[in-house]
Amino acid sequence: MVKEVQLRVSLQEEERTDILVLKSAKALKIPKEDISGIKVMRKSIDARNPKIIFNYKVAVYIKEPLPQSSQYTFNYSDVSNAKPIHIIGFGPAGMYAALRCIELGFKPIVLERGKDVQNRRRDLRAINQDHFVNEDSNYCFGEGGAGTYSDGKLYTRSLKRGDVRRIFENLVYHGATDQILVDAHPHIGTNKLPKVVQNIRKTILKYGGEIHFESRVTDFIIKDNRIQAIQLKNGDELTANRVILATGHSARDIFYLLHKKNIALEAKSFAMGVRVEHPQHIIDSIQYHCQGERHDLLPAASYSLVQQVNERGVYSFCMCPGGFIVPAATANGEVVVNGMSPSKRNNEFANSGIVVEINADKDLFKYEAFGVLKGLEYQKDLERLAYTAGGRSQVAPAQRLTDFVEGKLSNDLNPTSYQPGLNTSPMHSLLPKLIGSRLRQGFKAFGEKMKGYYTSEANIIGVESRTSSPVSIPRNSKLEHPEVAGLFPCGEGGGYAGGIISAAMDGERCAEAAAAGL
Incomplete structure (x- = not known):
């Protein structure tokens, strides 16, 4: 029983x-x-x-034994000679699309602009130490996508979009700790994720799939409103009639390509702001009502905050307890920050994006000349501004939290986990009023909700700009682009996911949709 x-x-x-x-x-x-x-x-x-x-x-x-195996089985068999489905991008959506293709009896051919996880590390080191961004291999692009080096938080609200438990079980099947099946807010950790990603790659290759790294897509050949082929940066042309487009929210070249070819896109709302970084012991003392070190059985404390300010939401995003801040730019001449945590969440800092909701229909009137790409251009302008304010390198502009709210330049800054370094900057005057004024009010409100949160011991660091895509790629009830047969927009880049798990679920759905017509 x-x-x-x-x-x-x-x-x-x-x-x-x-x-x-x-x-x-x-x-x-x-x-x-x-x-x-x-x-x-x-x-x-x-x-x-x-x-x-x-x-x-x-x-x-x-009076009966515990079952030893999962209720989920993954029926992978050889698809070496099966019909192909091309997948562009090898982040969570692309990986799970490829695995699902194999289960359905089709051969995934994955094209990834970046490098595998091992070689990708050299490019991450170059960003942190040399301030050089490889535009095809960085914290956003490469094997596993942005998720590989961004903490591995697995919490999702997308419970109706697919079988969430199946996604988690598959991660465990590929080497993730089974603790993710239990925790209310599970995560794997940026130090453990690369191995899981490598194991997924091995499964895909073992059963006859193909994965081509450093294969950047530069064009689509479309005839009679149907996709015919894919062109790569090296000049190769691949015949393809089923393409899952899982390129992520930062693949701006894909948005520009589709727009140039007059393939329908849509502007969507998104959010931008800053990273705030506190000493972890401050967050622990607030959340656990303790003085000094937290109890050994308690994990590094996290938080979730939201406040309405002038009809726009101001909220915490991708909160990383015991984590560190990383440079997430995808091109030289821009500064973008993101956060992540190791599996033990044992770093001395806590950081979180604090961002402001930006309504694509109401807030970007100065960018209307860019049409559906207006949000993307707004993003780029703030990232270039951060680059200039930081000193024209990957050094990020920063300010003490209280100085930002009070509107004065910080004479010095707190210690930080951000390796490229910080430059004291007047963020209160650099950020557009749409964002800056709401952030200042939001931080005050957060200080009331969490006594001790509003402190001069915290830095704000800019800019947190890649929370989601400012562009969506439409699709119909068959998950196919309404104007291009055979093209299946997928995951965060298409505007259909907001994290690792929702992207993975969407990848599976798109694989099923692509397979249905073959």
């Missing part, structure tokens, strides 16, 4: 290894000896009050 129960465990009780058995026996009113095993299904922390509680959902196995 198996019964599910909800348990509440105090911090002191959590120290006991047998506490779940004891509490389950009490809840079910059975002898603890009758319990043959317990499977944790969900775990979360309630730290709203000084007395911290661990909430568990467990399956209690009574």
Whole structure:
């Protein structure tokens, strides 16, 4: 017999290894000896009050053994000689599209502009140390996409778009810790993700798929409103009649290419702002109501904040406890910042994007001449501004949080995790009013919600500009572009996802849609 129960465990009780058995026996009113095993299904922390509680959902196995295997199986078989489906981009959407193609009996041929994870590291080092951006291999482009080196947060609200559990189980199948199946806000960690990504690549190759790195797509051959071929930067032309376009939110050249070919695009709302970085112990003390170091059983504390300011949302984005800030530019002459955490989240800093909602229809009237690409051009202008303010390198403009809100230049800055370095800058006057004034009000409100958050010990660092794509690529009910048969816009670049898990689910859906017509 198996019964599910909800348990509440105090911090002191959590120290006991047998506490779940004891509490389950009490809840079910059975002898603890009758319990043959317990499977944790969900775990979360309630730290709203000084007395911290661990909430568990467990399956209690009574006089029967725990199952040893997952309920999910992944039926991969050889597709070396099967019909091909071309996939452009090898981020989460592209990877899961390729895996699903194999399950469905089709051969994925993946074209990735960047390098594999091993060789990609050299280009990341060049950004941090030499301030040089390889426009095809960086924190956004390369094997695994932006997700590989951006923390691996797996939380999603897209519960109706696909089988979320299946996506998680597949990550575990490829080497991720099974803890992601349990945690309420799971993540893998930027130090562990590359190995998972490599294992996914090995599966695709083992079963007959193809993956071509350093293969940048530069054109599509379209005839009679149907895709015929793909052209690569090296001059090669590949015949293709099913193309999943999973290039991510930063592949601006693809947006420009489609626009030049008069293929329909749409401007969409997005968000921009800054990264804020606190010493982790400040966030811990606020969230856990503690003085000094947090308890060993508690992870580095995180937060989620939102405030309406002048009819626009100001909110935290991609919060990284125990993490560090990285340069996420995709071209020289721009500065973009992003955040990530290692699996243990044991760095001394906490950082988060704090961004302002930008309405594409109401806020970009000065950019209307750019049509559907107006948001993209707005992004670029702020990234160039950050580049100039930082000193024309990957050094980022920064300011103490309180100085930013009070409108004065910082004489010096706090220590930071951002390797290229910081340059004190008047962010309060550099950021456009649309963003800057709302951020200042938002930070004040956040300081009221989290006492101690508003502090001179925090830096703000600019700019956080790649929260999502400012352009979407339309598709019909068959997930196909309404004007180009055989082209399936997918994932974050198409405007259909907002993170690793939602992108992976969309990749699977697009693979199924592409396969349906073959």
